[in-house]
Amino acid sequence: MRPAAVPDALVVDISAMRRRDETHTSLEHELSPAWMRDALRDTDAEADAPAHVRLDLVVQGDGSVIVTGELRGGFHVPCARCLDPAAVNADGKVTAMFVRDGAAHRLPDEDRRDDRDGDDPEGDDDDDGGEDLWPFDGVRLDLAPLLAETLKLAYPMRALCARGAECRGLCSQCGAPLNEQPADAPRCTACGVPSPRVPEVDFIPSAEPPRTDALAEALRQAEALKKLREPE
Ligand SMILES: [Zn+2]
Numbered sequence: 628m629r630p631a632a633v634p635d636a637l638v639v640d641i642s643a644m645r646r647r648d649e650t651h652t653s654l655e656h657e658l659s660p661a662w663m664r665d666a667l668r669d670t671d672a673e674a675d676a677p678a679h680v681r682l683d684l685v686v687q688g689d690g691s692v693i694v695t696g697e698l699r700g701g702f703h704v705p706c707a708r709c710l711d712p713a714a715v716n717a718d719g720k721v722t723a724m725f726v727r728d729g730a731a732h733r734l735p736d737e738d739r740r741d742d743r744d745g746d747d748p749e750g751d752d753d754d755d756g757g758e759d760l761w762p763f764d765g766v767r768l769d770l771a772p773l774l775a776e777t778l779k780l781a782y783p784m785r786a787l788c789a790r791g792a793e794c795r796g797l798c799s800q801c802g803a804p805l806n807e808q809p810a811d812a813p814r815c816t817a818c819g820v821p822s823p824r825v826p827e828v829d830f831i832p833s834a835e836p837p838r839t840d841a842l843a844e845a846l847r848q849a850e851a852l853k854k855l856r857e858p859e
């Protein structure tokens with residue numbers, strides 16, 4: 628399923644720049660909702676508005692290219708409690724270094740593109756290895772994978788709909804949306820289970836945890852749900 632082809636605007640002809648003796652170029656581009664949906668196709672995210680990117684490219688003497696700039700936009704994911712759309716802000720800086728194929732193996736392992744399980748993607752982008760490294764053929768530089776990755780990194784562990792902490796979620800017994808029921812109803816009006824209310828366990832982690840914590844988070848939720856269903 629590839630509905631959105633790589634927009635040519637995201638491919639920079641580095642060899643042509645070299646022929647013209649250019650070392651800098653910048654570009655602005657609007658990522659269409661269809662393109663964003665394609666980038667996020669492995670997730671349950673929905674994009675209905677374009678994102679805007681502004682990037683500066685600097686070609687280094689050794690042929691590598693430093694890309695800096697920013698992405699502004701967002702998408703929706705299902706609310707962690709009620710499954711209604713929850714807005715996700717994907718605004719952030721883009722920092723990457725494209726190295727010619729074959730050059731990447733000379734770089735120390737810890738500088739390679741494996742920092743997603745520890746580093747804050749928006750964290751400091753100074754010289755301590757925070758730059759993402761991407762291979763390219765030295766001729767055509769395709770920015771699409773970098774921007775797709777930037778969007779994916781904005782995908783949150785959990786997000787809440789516009790109701791925020793007030794979201795009452797779904798009945799733990801029958802799945803009925805409790806936001807549509809009177810807040811003071813002593814029973815779920817759909818199934819009659821007593822005292823349907825927002826789980827007291829806060830499902831939203833205070834800081835964005837690394838993705839490797841997904842299993843721990845799932846176990847924690849399973850534990851919380853079990854507690855919720857146990858009769859007092
Ligand atoms: Zn909600």
Ligand SMILES: [Zn+2]
Binds near residue numbers: 816817
């Ligand atoms: Zn119910």
